[in-house]
Amino acid sequence: MTKIKPVNERELVLGILMEVTEKGQYSHLVIRDVLGKYQYLDKKERAFITRVTEGTLEHMIELDYILDQFSKVKVKKMKPVIRNILRSAVYQLKYMDTVPDSAVCNEAVKLAVKKGFSGLRGFVNGVLRSTSAGLGQVRYPSDPVEGLSVRYSMPVWILKLWLQSYDRQTVETMLEEFQKEKPLTVRVRPSLENIGEGGGRPPRGTGAEAVWPEVLKLQKELEGEGIRLEPHPYLPYACYLSGQDYLGDLQSFREGRFSVQDVSSMLVCEMAAPKPGDVVIDVCAAPGGKAVHMAEMLRGTGSVEARDLTAYKTGLIQENIDRSGLSNIQARQMDARVLDAASAEKADIVIADLPCSGLGVLGKKTDLKYNVTEESLESLVKLQREILTAAKAYVRPGGKLVYSTCTINPSENLENVHWFLEQNPEFALRDIRESLCEELKGDVQEKGCLQLLPGIHKSDGFFLACMEKGLPQRSN
Known part of the structure; x- marks a missing residue:
């Protein structure tokens, strides 16, 4: 007997995108609430939801530009549900090699039908098949600022604002950094003797001396849970955290031994x-x-x-x-x-x-x-x-x-x-x-x-x- 999944990850992604793009909700809050509600999903499914949602929003100007190359109906004229189904599908086609193109197209069509748009199943399928075949031939705007806007999905007015204060190389470096996947930055709570009499940190040493004992202890503990904790170069109690799923599951976080903080x-x-x-x-x-x-x-x-x-x-x-x-x-x-x-x-x-x-x-x-x-x-x-x-x-x-x-x-x-x-x-x-x-x-x-x-x-x-x-x- 085939086991029916209680929830579809792509449907949850669509729900989040609708809340953000149509109702003006904050993405990080909506994602947090959805993942909190569906804590029983496994780590891989939760990671898929987070990546596709955040990636679709992050690259939305570019995704809309690509869709407009392959759809007779421009993105702004599409029904909101169809628009967001196509956006998330094109994100998967362009940025997620682990998902076969055929699966992306088929799942998008199924979702459109499930949401009451069976009459548009051919449209969704046709746009995505054309996009899949033609992604490598997409031409980006030749205008320097428009080109940056589409490639990095940054509104033109923001780019012009930055270019008044920073050179183009600096602006492009920032744009690249925004789109990189980065570990979480956390602050490890020190013991009182490591805080220093003046309230601030004691003088930094080099190598192991630059990292506080509490960091090393937590690092070893989290390593046993499959989580990586690496010291940040700026402060002896700042660290990068990666490999975690849900922070609330970590006893060390619940006990206040570290906090999320840039x-x-x-x-x-x-x-x-x-x-x-x-x-x-x-x-x-x-x-x-x-x-x-x-x-x-x-x-x-x-x-x-x-x-x-x-x-x-x-x-x-x-x-x-x-x-x-x-x-x-x-x-x-x-x-x-x-x-x-x-x-x-x-x-x-x-x-x-x-x-x-x-x-x-x-x-x-x-x-x-x-x-x-x-x-x-x-x-x-x-x-x-x-x-x-x-x-x-x-x-x-x-x-x-x-x-x-x-x-x-x-x-x-x-x-x-x-x-x-x-x-x-x-x-x-x-x-x-x-x-x-x-x-x-x-x-x-x-x-x-x-x-x-x-x-x-x-x-x-x-x-x-x-x-x-x-x-x-x-x-x-």
């Missing part, structure tokens, strides 16, 4: 360099990685208040706090734009990792590039300045304001810093070079700012700046 985010805390007893306010903290990191660096002293706008976001922060087991940190729901008079000049460190265009993390949030607009960039800059205006009030004299974004757009980064310093002369850039590894010191701008670029640096695209509030001048 190394760029870890550098925020390194730059802040908290001292035992410091009071820290993180004004846009969700999901809480930096706030928990700061609480660890305080060695159980001081306090960290991790704030965010909604109950959902503060719930995410609380999950991270609960997993960490730390008692010197709390989550609080608050609008970062609204001045909290009770916190005026109470914080030694204010973390302002603010809402931004996210143009530095397009490799992780593949659908973001289709939703952000030129108009939204202007409104984001305005929002960032509103939050900075409120957040500055919480910094006590001699304290630090650390500003960061996960974008590579200068108007949200260095230009915002210049604006802030002009408006607030009591603040000045603090030299961050001693907080960084040798590989990054040469990239520091104006002694207190660091722009990380995908493919150029071993991190997400990310901007960091550390500004110090001067002590009051004594009168004679």
